[in-house]
Amino acid sequence: MDVEVIKMSQREKENLIAQAVKNYGGKLLSFIRPKVNNLEDAEDIVQEVWFQFSNLTNISEIVSIGSWLYTVSRNKITDSYRKKKTENLEDFTFEDEDGSFSIKDILLLDDSENPELLAFREEVWKELFSALEELPEKQRTVFVEHEIEGKKLQEIADEQGENIKTIISRKNYAIQHLRKRMSILYKDLNE
Numbered sequence: 001m002d003v004e005v006i007k008m009s010q011r012e013k014e015n016l017i018a019q020a021v022k023n024y025g026g027k028l029l030s031f032i033r034p035k036v037n038n039l040e041d042a043e044d045i046v047q048e049v050w051f052q053f054s055n056l057t058n059i060s061e062i063v064s065i066g067s068w069l070y071t072v073s074r075n076k077i078t079d080s081y082r083k084k085k086t087e088n089l090e091d092f093t094f095e096d097e098d099g100s101f102s103i104k105d106i107l108l109l110d111d112s113e114n115p116e117l118l119a120f121r122e123e124v125w126k127e128l129f130s131a132l133e134e135l136p137e138k139q140r141t142v143f144v145e146h147e148i149e150g151k152k153l154q155e156i157a158d159e160q161g162e163n164i165k166t167i168i169s170r171k172n173y174a175i176q177h178l179r180k181r182m183s184i185l186y187k188d189l190n191e
Contacts, residue, residue, distance in 0.1 A: 017054050020065050028073055035077050040152070045076045047154040048164060131181035135174055142167055143174035 028049060033042040049072050053059070062068050132140050138160075145151045157167040 013059055016059060016065075017050075020053065020069070021050065024066060024069050028069060031070065032073055032077060036080060041080065044153050044164075045073065045080065047152070048076050049073050051154070051164075127182055128178070131178050132174075134181065135177055139170045139174040139177075142170040143178075146171060 029046050032045050036042050145156050153167050154164055157164045
């Protein structure tokens with residue numbers, strides 16, 4: 001009989017979570033998005049909020065689910081400002097007479113009409129992959145899966161059976177290494 005009560009309780013919890021996601025999913029993303037750098041960061045925060053909500057043991061004691069979700073969202077946004085931010089390839093920017101552009105822009109540009117750009121892009125790729133090879137495997141994997149393959153950080157964490165903060169930390173270490181390693185190339189670009 002106790003097993004039956006636990007199953008019912010779990011079912012009720014799942015229904016409550018499903019209803020909360022239905023009622024607040026889009027609203028939370030709309031609330032978070034203007035407060036962070038990009039959509040991906042907002043989606044990561046939303047995932048963290050839902051993860052925390054779904055792991056609550058006292059979910060039935062929450063008086064106002066909406067209030068709880070927005071409070072946790074605000075806290076997660078604040079945490080993202082406080083900790084070292086996970087950087088993206090878009091964060092590697094350069095200036096020229098035509099404006100600013102990122103390393104990702106360079107790597108993805110159409111070079112079919114510009115042999116100089118082709119040579120430059122090949123050099124950037126060569127330096128990037130050389131720097132990636134110097135990283136520990138776990139850091140390299142997180143960076144490649146997130147930046148090149150486009151996986152979400154939470155998805156990587158789930159696949160690797162790791163905490164999201166561990167994955168974020170690995171990506172930050174990878175970015176720090178790449179910044180140092182490629183700083184000479186950045187200087188050349190900006191001169």
